[in-house]
Amino acid sequence: MKDQQGTVIYVGKAKSLKKRVQTYFQNTASHPQKIKKMVANVDDFDYILTDTEFEAFMLECKLIKELKPLFNKRMKSHLSYTYIKIKTDGPYRQVFITPDREEHDAALYFGPYSSPIYVKKAIENLKEAFHMNCLHPLKGFPCLNYSLGKCNGLCLGGDAVGQYNAIVDKFIALLQGTDTEILEGLQRKMEQASEEFRFERAVKYRNYIKSSSLLIYKESVIHFSEENNNIAVIERLSDQSVKLFLIKGHEIIFSEKFAFENVEQLSKTIRRHFQENAHRESLTISKGNLDQAQIIYSYLNSTNARFTIIPDHWIESREFAELDVKIRELLMNI
Secondary structure (H helix, E strand, O other), X not given: OEOOOOOEOOOOOOOOHHHXXXXXXXXXXXXXXXXXXXXXXXXXXXXXXXXXXXHHHHHHHHHHHHHOOOOOOOOOOOOOOEEEEEEOOOOOOEEEEEOOOOOOOOOEEEEEEOOHHHHHHHHHHHHHHOOEOOOOOOOOOOOHHHHOOOEOOOOOOOHXXXXXXXXXXXXXXXXXXXXXXXXXXXHHHHHHHHHOOOHHHHHHHHHHHHHHHHHHHHHHHHHHHHOOOOEEEEEEOOOOEEEEEEEEOOEEXXXXXXXXXXXXXXXXXXXXXXXXXXXXXXXXXXXXXXXHXXXXXXXXXXXXXXXXXXXXXXXXXXXXXXHHHHHHHHHHOO
């Protein structure tokens, strides 16, 4: 959407552009002030047709980052994106929320996360669930939260320090994807509370699980992208054609339409482009490329696409047989 000066003020995507645009100009009285103001400033439209919804998502993300339209909020500014920082070099583990990742810092970092509010809530839930809200650690006398049952005794020292550190270590392992004991424990407590008809407590545990699960999902996105695999994706467009996407990390390195059964041409194309990008280094997912990584990860886990990870030796080998078989399998399942 453009204003009278030709400046792009909003970028969006839709399966049906006509219906989407109509919603802005119908029932205007019920629209929030932001939408009313945007509609009042619209003077012209441009549109770009894509073959798939995935491409529309990626293009929307790209244009919002480049143009920074006034009425777009999501994906435009990454200043609010945040990290979880855990210091492990002191007598007890310290968990922080920080806007930036410091270079050459010995602390552990997780993220970035696009919702600081949700990250803050997840950390608060963790501390509440495991009685980790100590007001003055290692001071040698009980804090107020200790008397309220919200602190495990970190303020007093002794065995409580080891217990506190063990919980944080399990939280670290949860974010790293190596141990789900924390979630399993919360699940058991939720089920027990439900069986005992203590529904308010069960809802609390459910919320603890939900907030932690979101952090795990974000970490899964990051880990998957940073593996920098050779990913070939095929999506059916019609009975006669498919769309091929080749992905490395958080980027689409190639996309093109192909005839449905043109296995040989698909294999050659996949091999050629992954050979050309064989030395492309894996990049750490940062605030600037998190959105693309999330769109790709969600797409690969959707029902629209079928994908396979191509081993490097298939790319380097002169034998096409293994790759051809895999392509045929993908085509049979779309």
